[in-house]
Amino acid sequence: MTSTSSSLKPIIEARDVDKHFGAFHALKKVNATFYEGQVTAIIGPSGSGKSTFLRTLNRLETHDTGSIKVDGIELNDDLKNLDAIRREVGMVFQSFNLFSHLSILRNVALAPIRVRKMSKEAAEAKALALLERVGLKNQAEKYPVQLSGGQQQRVAIARALAMDPKVLLFDEPTSALDPEMVNEVLAVMRELAHTGITMLVVTHEMGFAREVADRLIFFDHGTILEDSSPAEFFSNPKHDRAKAFLTQVRHGF
Amino acid sequence: MNWTKQHPGLAMFAAMIGLLLFLWGMAVPLSWAPDPIGQAAQQFAEGTRMTVLLTLISGSAGVVLGVLAGLGKLSSVPPLRWISEFYVWLIRGTPLLLQILFVWLAVPTLLPDSMQISDFACAAIALALNIGAYNAECVRAGILAVPHGQVEAARALGLSPFQTFVDITLPQSMRVALPALANNLASLVKDSSLAYAISVVELTMVGYRVQAESYQPIPVFVTIAVIYLILTTAFTSLTAALESQLDVGRKR
Numbered sequence: 001m002t003s004t005s006s007s008l009k010p011i012i013e014a015r016d017v018d019k020h021f022g023a024f025h026a027l028k029k030v031n032a033t034f035y036e037g038q039v040t041a042i043i044g045p046s047g048s049g050k051s052t053f054l055r056t057l058n059r060l061e062t063h064d065t066g067s068i069k070v071d072g073i074e075l076n077d078d079l080k081n082l083d084a085i086r087r088e089v090g091m092v093f094q095s096f097n098l099f100s101h102l103s104i105l106r107n108v109a110l111a112p113i114r115v116r117k118m119s120k121e122a123a124e125a126k127a128l129a130l131l132e133r134v135g136l137k138n139q140a141e142k143y144p145v146q147l148s149g150g151q152q153q154r155v156a157i158a159r160a161l162a163m164d165p166k167v168l169l170f171d172e173p174t175s176a177l178d179p180e181m182v183n184e185v186l187a188v189m190r191e192l193a194h195t196g197i198t199m200l201v202v203t204h205e206m207g208f209a210r211e212v213a214d215r216l217i218f219f220d221h222g223t224i225l226e227d228s229s230p231a232e233f234f235s236n237p238k239h240d241r242a243k244a245f246l247t248q249v250r251h252g253f
Numbered sequence: 254m255n256w257t258k259q260h261p262g263l264a265m266f267a268a269m270i271g272l273l274l275f276l277w278g279m280a281v282p283l284s285w286a287p288d289p290i291g292q293a294a295q296q297f298a299e300g301t302r303m304t305v306l307l308t309l310i311s312g313s314a315g316v317v318l319g320v321l322a323g324l325g326k327l328s329s330v331p332p333l334r335w336i337s338e339f340y341v342w343l344i345r346g347t348p349l350l351l352q353i354l355f356v357w358l359a360v361p362t363l364l365p366d367s368m369q370i371s372d373f374a375c376a377a378i379a380l381a382l383n384i385g386a387y388n389a390e391c392v393r394a395g396i397l398a399v400p401h402g403q404v405e406a407a408r409a410l411g412l413s414p415f416q417t418f419v420d421i422t423l424p425q426s427m428r429v430a431l432p433a434l435a436n437n438l439a440s441l442v443k444d445s446s447l448a449y450a451i452s453v454v455e456l457t458m459v460g461y462r463v464q465a466e467s468y469q470p471i472p473v474f475v476t477i478a479v480i481y482l483i484l485t486t487a488f489t490s491l492t493a494a495l496e497s498q499l500d501v502g503r504k505r
């Protein structure tokens with residue numbers, strides 16, 4: 001699979017996306033097109049704008065100028081468009097953000113009931129099936145605090161999947177986890193990657209990026225510095241900043 | 254109170270039943286007491302019922318006012334914010350007794366003659382306005398205590414701002430706000446005694462009358478104090494039970 005194969009259908013098109021936080025220029029005319037079924041790893045130094053970019057794609061952050069289209073729908077102040085897009089784009093957060101007052105089952109079933117207007121029975125049956133898929137069916141009646149970090153993140157993935165999104169955004173899904181829990185989450189993500197869902201994964205897990213991603217984007221100072229395949233990036237980074245970053249990563253931080 | 258922590262549902266139920274039994278049957282044991290208490294048992298029972306009624310009515314209205322004003326203070330619409338802030342500032346900066354007297358003396362002059370309200374209603378309105386202002390602070394603090402990530406997760410799933418508020422923000426804010434609200438309710442039991450100033454025949458007024466007739470203030474006021482203690486203890490165990498009920502999903 002090549003990253004820019006023209007036979008693939010574009011699902012996210014970001015054009016000249018610019019974003020400031022006050023005087024700070026967080027995104028500088030970022031251009032990128034993501035295709036259906038593609039798994040993209042987004043890496044880069046801390047503060048380079050990876051999270052900001054991901055969060056503009058479902059408008060948790062608004063962009064100042066430029067345009068973002070998701071599945072052909074323009075992302076702007078139009079609330080109808082925003083609702084339509086958020087139904088198609090799921091997000092998994094570094095800090096899980098499970099609803100702490102709801103049971104695991106309810107966490108997963110809530111959005112299908114409220115947003116897709118599914119019946120409670122259908123939504124809970126679906127939630128149970130998804131929990132089984134991430135290996136947590138037997139935890140359905142518990143509350144988020146009763147689960148380990150790795151388990152919580154798997155629930156968060158199930159919760160996002162319950163809306164049948166076309167795109168899943170991951171913002172450092174394993175960074176808040178104890179080392180022994182990282183793999184159980186990566187295993188779920190690896191399995192997902194083979195189902196044809198589009199994934200954008202901000203990560204520091206270079207092994208995962210190399211093994212699972214179709215495409216690798218290197219962010220630096222609010223711009224995309226390199227956009228290539230993982231194999232090419234890891235064996236032959238073009239920019240000095242990317243080389244420096246890789247050296248640092250290889251030595252562990 | 255460890256017992257209420259372990260069995261919150263039971264404790265809540267027990268407090269409610271206890272309160273009802275107490276109100277219902279209070280005249281009986283009191284009538285066995287020596288005079289001047291025994292002969293006034295019926296008056297004590299009625300005064301207690303009045304106090305509880307006043308507390309429950311103004312307490313419920315005060316919760317509604319508190320939620321509205323608390324939301325108003327956080328509103329992005331400036332006039333709503335100003336109105337809410339002015340209301341809280343006004344009520345918290347003036348004595349409750351003055352507020353009661355104001356509603357009793359000033360409001361009737363503003364209303365047409367056909368719409369005059371009872372002393373009891375005046376007291377209930379003044380108490381509701383008063384506790385509402387204090388509740389507003391609790392509600393606001395509760396909403397501010399909800400982590401932003403919870404709202405982001407709901408919005409990212411496609412829930413509307415209104416659904417996010419009803420399903421996520423409001424229930425989670427109650428974990429912080431409800432114990433404080435229930436505490437306010439327990440103080441309201443005592444604050445309602447100020448209604449005696451506008452001749453509402455609640456518990457304190459009954460005590461005042463009975464001691465005036467019997468010339469025995471000590472046994473009368475001790476009885477009144479014990480009744481207040483029983484009421485506030487019932488409300489406080491309710492609060493404690495509520496608190497541990499809301500701990501679901503927070504602590505292990």
Ligand SMILES: Nc1ncnc2c1ncn2[C@@H]1O[C@H](COP(=O)(O)OP(=O)(O)OP(=O)(O)O)[C@@H](O)[C@H]1O
Pocket residue numbers: 021024026044045046047048049050051052053
């Ligand atoms: N809400 C905000 N207000 C002000 N500045 C912000 C805000 N969010 C992010 N920034 C700034 O924008 C820059 C990019 O932040 P971003 O979170 O996108 O970085 P990142 O690449 O995800 O970094 P990390 O690897 O540490 O998560 C940072 O310098 C950050 O301080």
Ligand SMILES: [Mg+2]
Pocket residue numbers: 050051052171172
């Ligand atoms: Mg980040």
